[in-house]
Amino acid sequence: MEIHLDGKRVEVPEGSSLGDLLLGWDWQCSVAIIRPRVEEGAAESAEIRLTTTAGGLVIETSDPAVASRLLQPEITGRLRLHWQDRYAAAFGPFKSDIRPVREPWHYERGDVILGCGGYDPSRSYLIFARIRHVADHGAPRGGGVVGRVVTGRGVIDRFGEGDQITAVERVLQSTDRSHAIITHDAGFPLEDGMQVISYLEVDVQGFSKEEIDTTAARSVEYFLLSVQDGRFRVDRSSSTYISDTHLVPTAVPAELPRSRLEGTVTVRTSGKSRGSVYIYTQGVSPSPAHTVVGQVAHGIELARFAGEGDILAIRAEPERFDLIGLAVDEAKEVAERRGISLITDVAGGDRVVVGQTPETTLEVLAAGEVSVRTEPPERVIAITLDDEAAPRSVRIFREVTGLKHHAIGKMPLIFIFEDVYLFKPKIEKSVGIIPENTPTDEVPAFILAMTNDSRRGVGMVGVRTVVSTEFGPTSEPFTGTNIIGKVLDTEKLAGLREGSTVYVREVK
Template sequence: MDKKKDIIINEKKYSFLPGTTIKEALSKSNEIFDETCIICKEINQIDGNKKDILRFNTTKGLIDIYLHDNELTNLFRTNINIFNDIEFGWKTTDIISFGKKEFPINKSRITKDSASFNNNDVFLFFAGFSPENCHVGFSKSKHEGIYGVYKGAEDYFLKEYKLGRVIRGSHIIEKFDRDDKIIGSSFIKNLENQYVILTESDLQDIIFDGLKLYTYLKAFLINDIGPHLDHLYTVIDDNRLEVSETSNSFILSEGISIPLEVNNPLFRKRGAITIRNSGINKGSIYIYKRNAPFSIQHSVVGEVVKGLQLLSCARKGDSVLIDIHPKRIELLGKTQKRAEKICSERNIEVKRTGNNDDNAIVIMHRPATTMDILYLGKVEVYAIDPNELIKIKLYKEKAPKSIRYFKEVADMIYYELGVLKISDKLSSFILLDHVSEPKISNKHLDAENCPESIVKQGEVGITNSLRKLRGTIGIRLKEDEQYGPTGENFMGTNIIGKILTPLEVIKNKKEGDLIYFVCI
């Protein structure tokens, strides 16, 4: 029997039979992974003669490229001197190019077929399908296009038309403009601790001895971070960190733009997780690739203790799988029975209040945060009859700014469940007000999704900045061809959603009553 291949996945050793693919190895291991999130492998044994790493020295900085092993890269290696002093070509939503140069290939090897690319792929293409018009292309997105790429002797769709992938300097590609150029090109002979993201086709590659793979970040949160905890859990939804920006020092995931109290403004060491509490990008999550000094604008909320290798190759638009501890305790919107089951699995004592039926819906609990519940080992939940919970569908694409305001006023920023108070009740509409003071201002409620011909019963609206009573929230009880849910004309009304629950539930309430909403 052939000797098994030893590989490392997330710093744990596994052995598999020869011929096992990377995807099969991941599936058979006990490791957490998600094919829709980035998975990277380590490049730490480079043959200096093979020249696997290409470095472009540009006017914006250095870009390192992990080269594929194909006909095109072999040609490139022998003609690297051509790619010095290359002027900026052009920029689209999908690519940035530098050229033109003459490249020594036969015109018959240039294809007019469409080719597919991933973010950060690097390729050569020939404008006008001519060898005299060779350009270096950097892909900025997953897309397909007809560029006039190189067609290898084998099936050119198997990476034959790509030079490789950017493994360092991806954050500067978007910054290139017409004044930039590639100054020089060279190969790196000795490289350690560099990483490359695997594509879907890479997962079908056969494993080899010494292969090192990384699939997720493991993070622990600081105990005393108050409301920052809910903010973090909301930004990192379903254990996925969406990368909005990268630099040499950090990766950033854009969060809800809301001011937060200063909490734990500590030294930001490598692996630190922070939330920016003020200034540009306030509410965003930062994870640090290297040490950074103290900043009053950043609250340190946790630390990545495993998988830091993924940070070095994560790019804008990537998703990173992250395993956060402790796990969030989510009870709001759950039935009493389900809430008890969730808590019992974590040895937490539950006290039912309000409606005690198994099917009653939890709309409040004390303590309010996961950390405090875990610390005390118990929680008191308050529930209501499920028929009292008002289901609302929000038009997120049509009125994003108004919905952001609505969620803040209804205390729904971190949860899909919120509450408002009836401030005024008329026969054709009701007006709603906040229960707790919102942090958001109503001064900049621009007109969006204004009605044109009729407002139907059950539609929810907000008075926009064109009217004096901007920020007023209302529900239309009767359809109307002139006035919106807050009694304003159409020009002063932003429609944000529709009530799905029978309106009789709302009509039976009186001024001062609370209405609990759940987003559907």
């Protein structure tokens, strides 16, 4: 049987299942399966899928006539890579009825252009714009843009000598689910001609091999954080989008409130859902509450058919560049692999990275170098946090220490008295710390706690080195104490000094 797996043709034996196709797959993640069929009303469709020897891509055409033209067998058979440069790649030649004008036009990355060589329509080409540029492609008045690539923009960069477009077909629309299935069943039987889409791939806003734009660097960094485990959790699903809310609420800057077209990835920047990541399956108008962080390059069908509760595999290009928490030798290896020069504050020694400049991935890649701040291992204390017993307090603690964003967080040590160590992370006055997981009989040694709203010292974090049956780790009564976790590196507390910054690493 022939299966289309993520834009590539794969042959499998009769009777094969999804597990035979996706060896080693994480079956918590759902995949989309589209059964082959002949679509009714196909002439009305404006989206087509191109299968190429470099990978699959989807084009949203500007009108149905263009789609019908590209679906003609005599055209498909002539779509071989004829020429390419850093700006564009052209497939053909074939005959068309365009009327070229001798004028240059402005093109954006992902534009699909119908042009011709030598201003001769009998030598027409389908041209893919790789980057923004101005050129005369022998196009008709208006520039000849017949569509745009909405999925698979990375394929445009991979086109090379010998590549060709091997198949052109219409895309199944989100409103027609009769032949589309979302499953994470390894035993699902395969059929000849099925399409299997296993993952989403996102090109982040501002990144390309040719240039890096850091306009949206901070909001892009948040997106890379949200998907760094390779998963997109579909917490909400509607007719126009799916969204992942697992890091809500998080403050994200509104850097790029642009149009939300199909395949656009945004982050909500205000309201109760701030920090939600959205992937749009249909175009909607711009919103000042959303900042654009990327564009789906592969797998939009997976987003179209996914429902609430599905977990989708997701890849982002580029991957996040975050050295915080790594040993210096590990940081050097990562920087070298990414082609980045590493500057350390202290030469030699067994030290741990606790900060980096620039802070965001795009800024580091644009600069080509990164400076890191390091500390000796004895200054980094391992802790555990109890999400189940104190979910709200733990969430606040991760936010104010930086553990929500990096492998190591920090907080100032303000007071040491006999068996008590008190820390004061900066917490906004508007943040409420309700009583949660308060002790009753006694507090064991080395328990980590936070003072709740019932006491004047709200937000104080403390640890006590001995058992107490009267006061919590922040020296407050039990009713004012929220137990949030435990210190593991207990021996390191003795080396701490008042007024110093203490670094913590969460062990899960």
